[in-house]
Amino acid sequence: MSATKDKSLAESLITPDGKRVLVPVMAIYGANAAGKSNVLHALFLMRDMICGKYAKLLKGEPLPQEPFAFVEGEPEPTEFEIIYYYKGIKYAYGYSFDKERILTEYLYHWPRGREALVFSREKDKYEFRENIQEQTTLAGRTPENRLYLVSSNEWNCAQTEKAYLWFQQSIYGLLDVGMDIAQTISTIQEGGRKKERVLKEMLLADLGIKDVVIHGNKKAPEISTVHCLTDEKGKEAAYSLQMGQESMGTQRFFARIGLWLKAMEEGALLLVDEIESSMHPLLTRHLIEMIQDPQINTKHAQLIFTTHDTGLLDLTLLRRDQIWFAEKDERTMQTEVYALVDFSPRKGENISKGYLQGRYGAIPFIGGGENFWGE
Incomplete structure (x- = not known):
């Protein structure tokens, strides 16, 4: 998500350390089964291995x-690397693994603008630069199928804490x-300013909802929406609908807005697969514009989404370095992810038209020119 020298929409750019410039939004296009969702799933698997359901596997x-399924013989190890900023500090963290063990793992940081090793690991051999004796003890307590970033934080290791957080x-x-809908329900139940913000967004989205009322318990919440109608004499009356009676687009927007607001409040990374699903294009655009607007997104949250909506291929909404494509090589079944800027499109170019014409690849090849329905 590094920004190029593109001058457009410069006001939306992020500088996490006052030097590096990043984009707040990244869109990934591609045909069905091209592999674009795997970009998001890879990030989620990293999170699950560090602080989720795979973080504390028992020994063995x-x-x-x-x-990768399309290879003969023994599969290659899986490798991940991610470079990110936390509280203004740059981190580079990566590891490789197979079904049985962590093979390599490393963490670097740039606390004063210069690269410094925190730790590195090759199977059971570790290298540390600080607090060596204590970290060597923690390494000895780390099973072969667990990440050191995880086990060291179980013992409150100061050297790895921020990278983990x-x-x-x-x-x-x-x-x-x-x-x-859990996050939206939680936000509404908090009441006050947070509930007002959800209701404001529902009104801005022109959904006609004046209030949301929640009854029941956490496992089985009963959600009602309140609509106000005015008759010919100017008399106003309130009517309730169950959330299930609302349109699918309204339900989808309601489900998303709570997480959207939380991500912006926390300055988090938000990953969304098929962002346009069941929503009007203008609602989808509104959600993206919220992240792009520095006056709304004051904590520098970022959004990565996959989509088929060519209406979002608009250079007044997204910069050329925010539009990416995923294409699968039909011979090897491997996915390549590449950026629109690789094609050097002109500023006034119709990106949507060019994409549908196949100018940037990453579209399905339909038919083949033969008359499949003929005799």
Whole structure:
């Protein structure tokens, strides 16, 4: 998400350390089964291995490796690396693993603008630069199928704490086709300013909802929306609907707005698969514009989403370095992810038209020119 020298929409750019310039939003286009969702799933698997369901595997339990399927013989190890900023400090963290063990792991940081090793690992051999004796003890307590970043934080290791907290606090996502409304419900139940913000967004989205009322318990909440109608004499009356009676687009927007607001409040990274699902294009655009607007997104939250909505291929909404494509090589079945800037499009170019014409690749090849329906 590093910004190029593109001058457009410069006001939306982020500088986490006062030097490096990043974009707040990244859109990934591609045909079905091209592999674009795997970019998001990779980030989520990293989070799950660090602070989620795979973080504390018992000794001997298999690691969640899902190797590339289209190879003969033994699969290659899975490798991850991510470079990120937390509280103004740059970190580079990576590791590799197979089904049985962590093979390599390393963490670097730039506390004073210069690269410094925090730790490195090759199987059971570790290297440390600070607090060596204590960290060597912690390394000895780290099972072969667990990350040192995880085990060291179970013992409050100061050297790895901040790098760990970014994964714990700063990655949110909507990768399921279902609707997770838990965060929006939680925000409304907090009441006060937070509930007002949700209701304001529902009104701005022109959904006609004046209030949201929640009854029941956490496992089975009953959600009602309140609509106000005015008759011919000017008399106003309030009517309630169950959330299930609202349109699918309204339900989808309701499910997303709580997480959207939380991500912006925390300055988090928000991952969304098929952002346009069941929503009007203008609602989708509004959610993206919130992240792009520095007056709304004051904590520098970032958004990565996949989409098929060519209406978002608009250079008044997204910069050329914010539009990416995923394309699968039909011979090897491997996915390549590349940016629009690689094609050096002109500022006034119709990106949507060019994409549908195949100018940038990453579209499905339909048919083949033969008459499949003929005799």
